[in-house]
Amino acid sequence: MVRATLSGYGVLGTGDVLTGFAQDVSQVDLPAFLPAYESELIALTGTLNGPFSLAGAGHEQAPLVTAGVPAGSPSSFNFRLRVVETVRDQLDLVQGCTVSIVSPLWFFSTGTGTPLTQPSVWAPQQLVSSTCPGPRVTGAQAAGPESVIVRLDRRIDPASVLADGSQFSIAGLTVTGASAPGNREVRLETSAQVPRQFYTVTVASTVRDNAGTGVEPTSRTGNFRGWKTPAALRITEIAPGVANQRDLMELVVLQSGSTEGITVVDAASATPLATLPDVEVLEGDLIVIHFNPDRVTPGVDAPGSELTSKTAWPQAQYASNYDTAWDFQGGTFGISGGQRVHRIRDQMGNTLDALAAVIPGFTPIPAYPVQLQARQAEGQWSPSDCNGVPCTYNSFPSAFDVSFDWGSAFPIGGTKTTTVGRVLPGDSDTASDWALGPATLGVLNGTVR
Ligand SMILES: [Ca+2]
Ligand SMILES: [Ca+2]
Known part of the structure; x- marks a missing residue:
């Protein structure tokens, strides 16, 4: 890319209209003549011919067609409008919009293959006009x-x-x-x-x-x-570190209703660890979620989640099930170690419950304090801050200090004999609600562990 490095400069004026300096390249096959135009100020009118996708941190891109680069032409496969994500949101650009822009011509290249020619919008004023289809x-x-x-x-x-x-x-x-x-x-x-x-x-x-x-x-x-009353759930027990990621999580039902669409989320990952089926559960019921279920080995895990009763797939037939609980199956990932916020989210994405847990000697995970702060802001974890400032690894108390230490729940050999459990009633949303102890999966926790 043609670039000049300025070692020192003064700003003599700003805000001048540059439109008159720009060359209109709407008729030009820009990808074919990229070296002649890159980094130059261009004016261009084109139509977004496909949906937006990610184009580097904080940016999105959509296929672009112009008079010079018509749809389906060889160059069209390497031609995109690239926009800063927040600017795209502000300008409300979608597939089908016809846009006129004035900005320097950007391109993206990995060093091999054909570069992507990317007329770009970094600031709202670089979009001169737009005509878009109606809302869909x-x-x-x-x-x-x-x-x-x-x-x-x-x-x-x-x-x-x-x-x-x-x-x-x-x-x-x-x-x-x-x-x-x-x-x-x-x-x-x-x-x-x-x-x-x-x-x-x-x-x-x-x-x-x-x-x-x-x-x-x-x-x-x-x-x-049609709306159905959603169940309210709370985490009561977690067995992490079980061999082959076949970890377990126990929940108690606080309010009767459907479990459909409720998710178990490790806040670090966008993909839920489990998405619960549509089952009407009753207040006081227990649910055990089996992560990375083994449906292959005969007699271990059931073919699926229990949808009709707590004994739909009985323990006598499937050894890992609990006849006193609804056995639901999660995805293929188990519970990860280190600093983690696990939470239960309802169908609308609201947090129903959260556990903030750390292994103090573990390498600090940068995302953890952010997730912890988000749960504090939601009122799902206390204290609500660390002495008046956001909890970080360096605050006093620190993000470690206000979280539950679950390090000893990761057993050598991957058994599920020691678990992280809520000490009932245990609803103060603090680390003191939790203790390590012998597993009581499928059975209501006690007032001591
Ligand atoms: Ca069961
Ligand atoms: Ca239990």
């Missing part, structure tokens, strides 16, 4: 017994949404109200939904984005299932 419905979800959230791919103008809900229709339900908070969602009030029933919501084209464009006629419906 991307999904819908029940948010309460008489409430639904409709999600769209562009910001909705709150003034375009009528409070009486008359722009939305759902067969089998009456829509009684609607509101748009100014983001990419609309919240509807409905008559009482039938739990688990399938519904389709249809949005009128008079619902518009901030540019005044109505909802796309071809993408104006979303499906959802």
Whole structure:
């Protein structure tokens, strides 16, 4: 890339309009003539011909077509609009937008193969104009017994949404109200939904984005299932360090309801360790989640989660199951060691419970204090800070000090005899709720361990 290194300079003026200096390259096959244009100020009009994807930290890119680089031409496979993530969010750019930009021409190369030619937008003012398709419905979800959230791919103008809900229709339900908070969602009030029933919501084209464009006629419906009361769950016991990552987690049901869509998350990973099935559990029930289940070796783990009763896959037949608990199966990853925040999230993504655990001698994991602070901010872990400042490895007390030390729960030989357990009632959201002790999986923990 052509670059100049400036060793010293003074700023004599800013904010000048550069449009007049830019050469319009909308007709040029830019990838074919990249060396002639790279790093030069260009003006270009083109259309985003595909969805956005990641393009380096904090950036996204989408396939771009222009008069000079038409769709399907050889050069089109190496031609992208690259945008800073936050700028794209602010400008509301999506597939199908036609954009005019003025900015220096960027490209990306690994040193081998054909470089990606990437006209770029780093600052909002580099987008001179844009014309986008109308908002498209991307999904819908029940948010309460008489409430639904409709999600769209562009910001909705709150003034375009009528409070009486008359722009939305759902067969089998009456829509009684609607509101748009100014983001990419609309919240509807409905008559009482039938739990688990399938519904389709249809949005009128008079619902518009901030540019005044109505909802796309071809993408104006979303499906959802009728609201059912969600179960409230709490972590009671964790057996980490079991051989072959076949770790276990025990939960207690605090409020009867469905477990559908509840996830177990290691806060460091975007992928849940387990996503629970749709089972109606009762207050006081215990659930044991089996991570990385062994469904191959006969008689070890059941073929799947128990969906109909706590003894659907009985212990006599499947040795690892507990007849006193719902045995659910997780994904293929177990519980990792070191500094970890494990949490239970409901279907909407809210944290139901969390355990912040550390191994003091373990190499500090940089992400851990951030995750700990997030749980403190949610009111799921105490103290809420470390002497008035965010808890870090260097604060006093430190992130280690306010977390539970679970180091001795990782046994040599990978057994599950010693576990991390909540000492009942143990609901102060602090490390003192927890103790190491003999496993009581499938059985309610005691008041001592
Ligand atoms: Ca069972
Ligand atoms: Ca237990």
